[in-house]
Amino acid sequence: MNLKTLAQELGLSPTTVSRALNGYPEVSEATRARVTAAANAAHYHPNTQAKRLATGRAMAIGHIIPISGRHEIVNPVFADFIAGAGEVYARAGYDMVLTIVPDEDEARAYGELRSKGNVDGVLIHAPRVNDHRITMLQSLGLPYVLHGRISGIESSYSWVDVNNVRAFERATHFLLDLGHQRIALINGIGDMDFARRRRRGYELALAARALAPDPLLIAEGEMTEAQGHDQARAMLALPNPPTAFLTASLLSAMGARRAVEEAGLVMGRDVSILTHDDELGYLKNGTDQQPIFTATRSSVREAGRRCAAMLIDQIASGEHTPRSDLMEAVLVVGDSTGPAPER
Amino acid sequence: MNLKTLAQELGLSPTTVSRALNGYPEVSEATRARVTAAANAAHYHPNTQAKRLATGRAMAIGHIIPISGRHEIVNPVFADFIAGAGEVYARAGYDMVLTIVPDEDEARAYGELRSKGNVDGVLIHAPRVNDHRITMLQSLGLPYVLHGRISGIESSYSWVDVNNVRAFERATHFLLDLGHQRIALINGIGDMDFARRRRRGYELALAARALAPDPLLIAEGEMTEAQGHDQARAMLALPNPPTAFLTASLLSAMGARRAVEEAGLVMGRDVSILTHDDELGYLKNGTDQQPIFTATRSSVREAGRRCAAMLIDQIASGEHTPRSDLMEAVLVVGDSTGPAPER
DNA sequence: TCTGGGGTCCAAAGCGCTTTGGATCTATGG
DNA sequence: CCATAGATCCAAAGCGCTTTGGACCCCAGA
Numbered sequence: 001m002n003l004k005t006l007a008q009e010l011g012l013s014p015t016t017v018s019r020a021l022n023g024y025p026e027v028s029e030a031t032r033a034r035v036t037a038a039a040n041a042a043h044y045h046p047n048t049q050a051k052r053l054a055t056g057r058a059m060a061i062g063h064i065i066p067i068s069g070r071h072e073i074v075n076p077v078f079a080d081f082i083a084g085a086g087e088v089y090a091r092a093g094y095d096m097v098l099t100i101v102p103d104e105d106e107a108r109a110y111g112e113l114r115s116k117g118n119v120d121g122v123l124i125h126a127p128r129v130n131d132h133r134i135t136m137l138q139s140l141g142l143p144y145v146l147h148g149r150i151s152g153i154e155s156s157y158s159w160v161d162v163n164n165v166r167a168f169e170r171a172t173h174f175l176l177d178l179g180h181q182r183i184a185l186i187n188g189i190g191d192m193d194f195a196r197r198r199r200r201g202y203e204l205a206l207a208a209r210a211l212a213p214d215p216l217l218i219a220e221g222e223m224t225e226a227q228g229h230d231q232a233r234a235m236l237a238l239p240n241p242p243t244a245f246l247t248a249s250l251l252s253a254m255g256a257r258r259a260v261e262e263a264g265l266v267m268g269r270d271v272s273i274l275t276h277d278d279e280l281g282y283l284k285n286g287t288d289q290q291p292i293f294t295a296t297r298s299s300v301r302e303a304g305r306r307c308a309a310m311l312i313d314q315i316a317s318g319e320h321t322p323r324s325d326l327m328e329a330v331l332v333v334g335d336s337t338g339p340a341p342e343r
Numbered sequence: 344m345n346l347k348t349l350a351q352e353l354g355l356s357p358t359t360v361s362r363a364l365n366g367y368p369e370v371s372e373a374t375r376a377r378v379t380a381a382a383n384a385a386h387y388h389p390n391t392q393a394k395r396l397a398t399g400r401a402m403a404i405g406h407i408i409p410i411s412g413r414h415e416i417v418n419p420v421f422a423d424f425i426a427g428a429g430e431v432y433a434r435a436g437y438d439m440v441l442t443i444v445p446d447e448d449e450a451r452a453y454g455e456l457r458s459k460g461n462v463d464g465v466l467i468h469a470p471r472v473n474d475h476r477i478t479m480l481q482s483l484g485l486p487y488v489l490h491g492r493i494s495g496i497e498s499s500y501s502w503v504d505v506n507n508v509r510a511f512e513r514a515t516h517f518l519l520d521l522g523h524q525r526i527a528l529i530n531g532i533g534d535m536d537f538a539r540r541r542r543r544g545y546e547l548a549l550a551a552r553a554l555a556p557d558p559l560l561i562a563e564g565e566m567t568e569a570q571g572h573d574q575a576r577a578m579l580a581l582p583n584p585p586t587a588f589l590t591a592s593l594l595s596a597m598g599a600r601r602a603v604e605e606a607g608l609v610m611g612r613d614v615s616i617l618t619h620d621d622e623l624g625y626l627k628n629g630t631d632q633q634p635i636f637t638a639t640r641s642s643v644r645e646a647g648r649r650c651a652a653m654l655i656d657q658i659a660s661g662e663h664t665p666r667s668d669l670m671e672a673v674l675v676v677g678d679s680t681g682p683a684p685e686r
Numbered sequence: 687t688c689t690g691g692g693g694t695c696c697a698a699a700g701c702g703c704t705t706t707g708g709a710t711c712t713a714t715g716g
Numbered sequence: 717c718c719a720t721a722g723a724t725c726c727a728a729a730g731c732g733c734t735t736t737g738g739a740c741c742c743c744a745g746a
Contacts, residue, residue: 002702013726018704028724048461050702052392053731067426074624079422083410086443096441100429118391224625261604281417282567345732356696361734371694393732396701
């Protein structure tokens with residue numbers, strides 16, 4: 001079933017049918033009703049490719065996911081982000097097209113996406129410090145929105161991000177207020193921009209109390225359960241061990257908790273743990289009423305929604321002036337933190 | 344830059360340029376070389392929409408992800424599966440288009456995907472027992488491949504699946520051989536097909552030793568850390584507690600371990616834990632040399648690759664005779680299992 | 687010398703839609 | 717009664733590509 005045959009069945013021209021279905025005013029309400037009724041009855045949907053070719057708009061948003069050969073990890077946050085963005089796309093009639101590329105081909109992938117014209121814009125994930133993708137995107141003239149920001153780039157761009165500095169600053173103050181002096185930071189990979197910001201928040205809070213960060217209490221790496229466990233165990237074995245841990249993800253926190261318990265200590269009494277929580281669908285921090293960990297919480301799914309909405313709006317309006325959306329994390333208090341033990 | 348202007352610059356017709364780039368024989372090797380050189384220099388890539396319209400092939404595969412309002416969980420396995428499939432798509436020149444829909448709209452989504460013609464086939468995730476999607480897909484005439492199978496459907500279809508029955512049967516035998524008699528099963532959601540099969544494997548092994556399954560030792564639910572923890576804790580509090588746990592995912596196993604340790608027991612000595620491991624990128628079961636949990640292991644990412652390859656092959660060949668690919672899980676032995684304690 | 691078959695290339699017709707530039711008809715006001 | 721504006725519809729061009737059906741040239745074989 002295509003436009004032409006539908007038009008023939010109705011005794012109308014394709015022009016009129018097209019206009020009726022697309023809401024143009026040059027068609028009487030009577031015939032519009034006839035047309036929509038017939039279209040529904042025939043389960044007619046305009047062919048996507050033809051529509052795209054004719055209008056020049058792809059009605060699709062691209063996400064490029066680089067797969068690196070070195071550490072082949074699929075970001076656990078990714079699925080939830082995608083789900084959030086996808087909801088918005090679906091409502092707005094956009095498709096989401098994912099491209100998986102070996103990371104050495106990432107630049108080429110953006111270029112091809114552009115010249116093949118199969119997306120109207122792209123969403124950029126997991127920016128690193130001094131990320132080169134922005135300059136590339138800008139030279140391509142393809143609309144984009146970042147999930148995160150890029151320290152060290154002066155040109156402006158559109159982004160949605162959590163206030164990582166503030167979140168970790170508050171979290172650190174929270175622990176300091178409980179009397180902790182030796183606070184460890186188990187962070188994400190060092191050149192990820194969000195990790196850099198979280199560290200800055202941590203250091204700001206320490207500095208506010210005239211405390212110097214101890215390099216032995218700062219670890220970086222992929223945010224897995226094993227990383228949390230191994231780093232925490234090593235730190236607990238130090239001559240002067242930490243009394244509190246600040247971790248970058250729930251998985252790391254779970255690993256840290258395991259290390260604490262293995263050491264015969266009790267979480268919340270002997271050692272406190274405070275983590276960031278992305279509110280992943282499959283990794284809940286207990287319930288709202290009773291969180292397991294004290295945490296700075298911010299929904300990555302909501303971030304996906306906001307990114308998508310911003311990008312679509314930008315594409316639809318044709319306005320490419322950079323926008324931004326800074327989300328604040330909330331601090332939820334669970335049983336994993338308590339006063340620093342007497343020394 | 345489009346075909347026409349490229350052809351003009353070369354002093355050739357669009358026909359010839361198109362044929363040169365697409366490898367048709369009716370063009371001399373000399374001009375083919377000229378054309379490809381010019382195309383590369385100009386970073387020319389044929390417009391996707393135009394190509395699709397002309398050829399009638401969308402060069403895209405659809406994945407429909409239903410989001411249910413009830414339990415809004417994004418399957419943690421999903422990201423890795425997608426990554427595997429995406430690798431294959433990228434190599435074959437296919438796009439991957441994801442559609443997120445509220446699950447009451449899922450049927451409509453498939454129909455629209457078909458009539459709008461923006462995919463050549465679909466991949467079906469997470470089939471449930473008596474899943475209705477297959478009959479729908481078959482009536483639509485859209486090529487598809489299932490990740491998993493559907494008990495209770497007699498018509499044949501294409502699928503890629505792990506031998507869940509065998510895996511859990513072996514796992515149960517492994518525990519039985521260690522002397523365990525009270526083995527608990529912490530399974531996935533009951534009407535998911537894979538969960539049904541795993542349970543069958545578990546029950547087959549028990550039956551082979553003339554043991555009746557104890558309903559108190561069988562739990563179902565979403566495979567989260569909290570679920571594993573809560574179920575295991577409840578079971579350990581039974582008058583006649585289990586000495587071993589069989590869990591359906593690494594997250595559940597981590598939860599079970601926590602419950603075991605909270606009870607003052609030692610994993611691998613007092614209580615054994617054996618889990619299925621999907622080899623997720625962000626949730627490793629220790630290292631290959633030293634796994635944390637004894638586990639039945641099967642890469643979901645590899646399953647994604649195989650699904651994608653099968654579907655693409657099916658589309659390209661035009662053959663819709665059902666195929667299947669049964670993957671066997673391997674049993675890796677870690678420190679989480681040991682002989683049943685003396686009673 | 688003539689014929690026919692490769693080897694190369696091209697003109698033009700789609701693919702299914704949107705959109706421009708009318709055409710036709712009816713009501714309205716002077 | 718006529719000119720005009722508005723309402724309603726349509727023919728045809730065009731989006732950028734593929735593909736069919738030749739056209740043309742050159743050379744081998746009769």
